[in-house]
Amino acid sequence: MSIELIIGILNIVLISTTPLVFAGIGELVTEKSGVLNLGLEGLMLVGAVTGFITLVLTGNYFYSLFLSIISGVILSGIFAFLVLNLMTNQIATGLALTIFGIGLSAMLGKKFAGTPIDGLNPYYFIVISFLLVFSVGYFLSKTKSGLIVRAVGENHNSAYALGYNVIKTRYLTIIFGGVMSSLAGYYISICYAPMWQEGMTAGRGWIALALVVFATWKPWRLLVGAYIFGGVAIMQMNLQAIGVKLPGQFFNMMPYIATLIVLVFISSNKVRLKLSAPSCLNIPYEKNS
Amino acid sequence: MQSIVEFKNIFKSYPGVKANQDVSFNIKEQSIHAILGENGAGKSTLVKILYGHLKPDSGEILINSNLAVINSPSTAKNLGINMVFQHFSLFESLTVAENLILGMNENISLTKLKDKSKTICDKYGFNLNLNSPISSLSVGQRQSVEIVRSLLNNPKILIMDEPTSVLTPDEISKLFKIIKNLVKDGLTVIFISHKLEEIINLSDYVTIMRNGKVVSTISTQNEDPETLGYKMLGYKVSKAKHESNINFSQEIFNIKNLSTKSKDPFTINLNKIDLNLKKGQIFGIAGVAGNGQKELMEILLNENDYEFSGDIFFKDLNINNLSTFQRKSLSISYVTEERLGHSAVPEMSLSENIFLSMNHKSEFKKGDFINFEKINSYASNVIKKFNVDTPSYNVKAGKLSGGNLQKFIIGREIMSNPELLILSQPTWGIDAGSEAFIKKTIVELSQKGVSIIIISHDLDELLEVCHQISVLYEGSLSNPLNVEDINITKLGKYMGGLFD
Numbered sequence: 001m002s003i004e005l006i007i008g009i010l011n012i013v014l015i016s017t018t019p020l021v022f023a024g025i026g027e028l029v030t031e032k033s034g035v036l037n038l039g040l041e042g043l044m045l046v047g048a049v050t051g052f053i054t055l056v057l058t059g060n061y062f063y064s065l066f067l068s069i070i071s072g073v074i075l076s077g078i079f080a081f082l083v084l085n086l087m088t089n090q091i092a093t094g095l096a097l098t099i100f101g102i103g104l105s106a107m108l109g110k111k112f113a114g115t116p117i118d119g120l121n122p123y124y125f126i127v128i129s130f131l132l133v134f135s136v137g138y139f140l141s142k143t144k145s146g147l148i149v150r151a152v153g154e155n156h157n158s159a160y161a162l163g164y165n166v167i168k169t170r171y172l173t174i175i176f177g178g179v180m181s182s183l184a185g186y187y188i189s190i191c192y193a194p195m196w197q198e199g200m201t202a203g204r205g206w207i208a209l210a211l212v213v214f215a216t217w218k219p220w221r222l223l224v225g226a227y228i229f230g231g232v233a234i235m236q237m238n239l240q241a242i243g244v245k246l247p248g249q250f251f252n253m254m255p256y257i258a259t260l261i262v263l264v265f266i267s268s269n270k271v272r273l274k275l276s277a278p279s280c281l282n283i284p285y286e287k288n289s
Numbered sequence: 290m291q292s293i294v295e296f297k298n299i300f301k302s303y304p305g306v307k308a309n310q311d312v313s314f315n316i317k318e319q320s321i322h323a324i325l326g327e328n329g330a331g332k333s334t335l336v337k338i339l340y341g342h343l344k345p346d347s348g349e350i351l352i353n354s355n356l357a358v359i360n361s362p363s364t365a366k367n368l369g370i371n372m373v374f375q376h377f378s379l380f381e382s383l384t385v386a387e388n389l390i391l392g393m394n395e396n397i398s399l400t401k402l403k404d405k406s407k408t409i410c411d412k413y414g415f416n417l418n419l420n421s422p423i424s425s426l427s428v429g430q431r432q433s434v435e436i437v438r439s440l441l442n443n444p445k446i447l448i449m450d451e452p453t454s455v456l457t458p459d460e461i462s463k464l465f466k467i468i469k470n471l472v473k474d475g476l477t478v479i480f481i482s483h484k485l486e487e488i489i490n491l492s493d494y495v496t497i498m499r500n501g502k503v504v505s506t507i508s509t510q511n512e513d514p515e516t517l518g519y520k521m522l523g524y525k526v527s528k529a530k531h532e533s534n535i536n537f538s539q540e541i542f543n544i545k546n547l548s549t550k551s552k553d554p555f556t557i558n559l560n561k562i563d564l565n566l567k568k569g570q571i572f573g574i575a576g577v578a579g580n581g582q583k584e585l586m587e588i589l590l591n592e593n594d595y596e597f598s599g600d601i602f603f604k605d606l607n608i609n610n611l612s613t614f615q616r617k618s619l620s621i622s623y624v625t626e627e628r629l630g631h632s633a634v635p636e637m638s639l640s641e642n643i644f645l646s647m648n649h650k651s652e653f654k655k656g657d658f659i660n661f662e663k664i665n666s667y668a669s670n671v672i673k674k675f676n677v678d679t680p681s682y683n684v685k686a687g688k689l690s691g692g693n694l695q696k697f698i699i700g701r702e703i704m705s706n707p708e709l710l711i712l713s714q715p716t717w718g719i720d721a722g723s724e725a726f727i728k729k730t731i732v733e734l735s736q737k738g739v740s741i742i743i744i745s746h747d748l749d750e751l752l753e754v755c756h757q758i759s760v761l762y763e764g765s766l767s768n769p770l771n772v773e774d775i776n777i778t779k780l781g782k783y784m785g786g787l788f789d
Contacts, residue, residue, distance in 0.1 A: 144396055151380050151391050158378035161342060162392050163363030274424075274555065275382055 009238060015122050015192060017230025019044070019184035019201070021129040023208035024215070024222050025136050026180025031212055032140060033173035034153035034280035038094025039079055040181045041205025042101020046071050047182025048189035049105040049112075052196040056115050061190075068186040069179050075101065076178020080171045087284045098205065106198045119194025125187050130223075132180075137219035149173060153278035156285045166285050181205070210259035216266060216276040229255040292354070293318040293446060293477050294339065299348035301334055307501045308334040309345070314496050314506040316446075316479060321472055323480045323488040323509070325521055326498035328691065328718050332481045333375070335498070336448045339479075340372045341365040366394055369445035373435045373452055375481075379423045385434055386419040392438035402441075409440050413467045424555060428455045428579050436467070447471070448479045453487055455746070457577050458781035465491050485514040485521070497521055526725045528753055535756070537567030541740045542709055547599035549584060549764075557581040559588070559597070560764040566709070566742065571735045573755035574744045574766070577784060581764040582744050583626075586713050589742075590623055591616065603709065614649040622707035624699055626714040626744075628691060632698045635687025639679065640668040642686050643701055650705070667704065675700030676726060692723030699727060703734060710734065713744045728754050748780065762786040 023040050030037050051068030055061065079097050082088045140146040148169060152159045156166045184204070189196050207229055214229075215222035236251035266276055292315035301309040308331045316322045324332045337343040339350060341359040350357050352368055359365050365372075379388050386399065389406060397405070403419060410417055415433045423431060432452065439447055449468075453461045468478055468491065482488055488495050489509050497504040497520045504520055519525060544564040551558055559581050566572050576582060587593045589601075591613050601608050603619055611619070625631045633642045643664050647653050653660050653667075668682035675696045679689055686694060695715065702710060715731070716724040731754050735741055744761075745751050751758050752772060760767040760783035767788040770779070782788070 144390060147383075147387055147391060151383065151387075154380045154382055155378075158380060159391075161362055161372070161374060161378040163361065163366050163394075164391075165361075165363075269553075279382070 022184035026177035030177035039097025043181035044185035045105035047185030072182030323492035371439035573751035576761035622702035692719035
């Protein structure tokens with residue numbers, strides 16, 4: 001293998017993995033506060049199509065980025081209202097959000113499928129994604145606000161008893177996660193592809209979810225995990241190009257198998273489970289009255 | 290001294306329960322004011338209203354003669370009110386330092402926190418390691434963290450909800466010294482308890498509550514436990530008495546050299562436990578919560594797949610490898626600590642709960658079907674004989690009050706004619722009437738030749754009903770003490786681990 005080929009592969013890995021980093025780090029913060037949002041795939045698709053349509057109609061990158069982010073705020077805001085105020089089941093609501101996002105993005109984007117655009121340089125986003133992981137890591141481990149997020153995810157009743165607003169904290173983390181997913185989608189349709197095609201996120205939202213567990217809720221592990229998952233996906237194409245006869249499905253399932261192994265590993269031991277997963281994850285919070 | 294807190298006509302009800310009815314009284318500045326009442330008298334509800342944790346249906350609270358609208362704990366903290374909770378509000382996986390920071394109103398750096406907490410610890414004699422995670426601390430240490438966390442905010446009023454229920458006698462006297470020093474330095478302490486001696490020893494004033502209402506607010510100076518107890522309950526409770534100095538002979542249950550080895554830091558390893566129980570004997574296992582009671586109970590039940598060495602014998606039969614149901618079939622009965630979720634399924638009716646515990650008995654089945662006729666008659670017998678206050682056996686277990694459900698559960702096990710009954714915290718959190726009834730039932734049962742093991746944190750209860758008591762400390766069980774020869778000082782030392 002020549003140096004150029006290796007650099008080329010690394011470059012592709014770098015470019016193709018970034019959406020996983022964005023969506024994953026957002027979901028990590030949401031889950032740290034005790035909320036499981038399974039709607040990443042839907043959020044990404046809507047973020048992708050909103051950004052794309054705005055860019056086609058206005059030709060302005062700033063507007064398109066802005067509206068893509070707004071779509072994430074609105075959708076995750078609705079999700080937050082449902083699970084936090086109406087206390088709906090987080091899993092069912094998240095799934096509904098994904099299904100809704102798939103349908104909505106397909107409907108909105110129908111006329112725009114295949115429209116050519118000038119894409120943005122992905123490297124801006126790649127740099128931002130790295131900075132983001134480090135700032136989230138710093139935020140969670142070093143700042144008081146980050147400590148509050150962890151406290152709310154660890155024991156929401158105690159956090160309330162100490163005077164913290166559990167609902168508000170979770171609104172913020174859910175919306176942060178929603179915006180990150182939109183950015184991931186925006187990156188796919190504006191930088192990575194750049195084009196719109198129905199269902200173009202191709203399951204990355206689910207991989208990002210798996211990634212958070214794989215990383216045992218630690219930001220730097222999430223970054224490493226994202227590049228392992230992304231690398232496996234790229235390796236598949238290259239190996240097939242070289243002529244290795246392994247079915248593509250085998251590589252597609254690698255992230256999930258890896259996540260399963262991690263899950264079995266952490267849950268085989270009560271202590272590890274207690275120390276890594278936020279204790280209040282997926283447990284509805286009912287305010288005393 | 291002027292009043293720092295004034296409760297004015299506080300009302301609070303839940304569906305079916307009037308938790309607070311027209312509660313009015315004043316708390317004087319720089320005093321220790323106790324609130325006394327049974328479980329369910331409305332003490333906790335009242336202080337939770339003061340702390341902004343609950344909203345009253347109507348009524349007013351005045352702080353320093355100004356009307357205070359306390360909507361949330363954060364408003365309360367801004368008014369200088371802090372609370373130490375009965376079930377701690379700590380974060381297990383976070384460190385002591387992180388827990389302290391979370392409790393503070395202001396934002397401060399770690400070094401400043403260290404200075405501040407050190408000043409408080411030195412002044413009042415707490416001993417905290419800021420870097421250890423909460424999960425590694427004993428219950429007493431956890432309470433210290435809670436108190437220091439409250440003090441860091443320079444509160445004017447400190448509420449303590451049943452702070453002594455988890456402490457050894459030594460730790461309690463230490464805590465009382467600390468509280469008295471705090472009050473000298475200007476703090477007002479609201480102290481909730483149902484233990485009469487404690488209130489008389491510690492507090493200046495006491496408000497007695499019964500069924501959500503204030504009975505009276507008096508100075509504790511001239512009170513003694515009996516009169517105070519009568520005011521709390523409204524009736525006199527007779528103590529359960531057993532005959533002392535019986536010579537028990539026939540051995541029925543033996544634990545020999547039982548040890549566990551678990552790497553899980555959240556469980557306590559049992560260490561060479563020996564226990565010898567005779568027919569008709571009541572044996573108490575005392576100790577502060579978290580010293581291995583849970584693990585011991587789980588091994589007696591064989592609920593968890595513990596790896597253990599040593600042997601357990603029931604009437605000379607080694608039962609190490611027998612399942613819970615096999616043990617039950619040998620006429621060993623269990624009453625576990627958690628009433629709802631462990632002893633009984635809250636969403637199921639009383640009769641269904643009978644079946645769940647008795648399904649090793651063929652008489653309750655017709656082939657593979659449930660024999661409801663038998664079960665219902667068994668349930669109504671339990672309800673009748675054990676004074677369970679419920680309209681019928683079709684009521685869901687979760688609807689019963691703690692005391693009634695506990696009577697039902699204990700009745701359910703006793704009616705199956707056990708030879709050995711193992712109880713964990715049998716009277717925890719229930720009303721005094723049910724408590725007296727259960728104690729009496731236990732003593733009567735032993736007189737019929739049933740052997741009984743009681744695991745409890747409540748020393749008074751054990752001293753009242755047991756023949757012998759051992760203390761569990763960090764997984765080791767002390768030598769048994771005859772109740773007649775026990776004094777509290779010795780027991781206190783044992784509970785602090787000073788035996789051998």
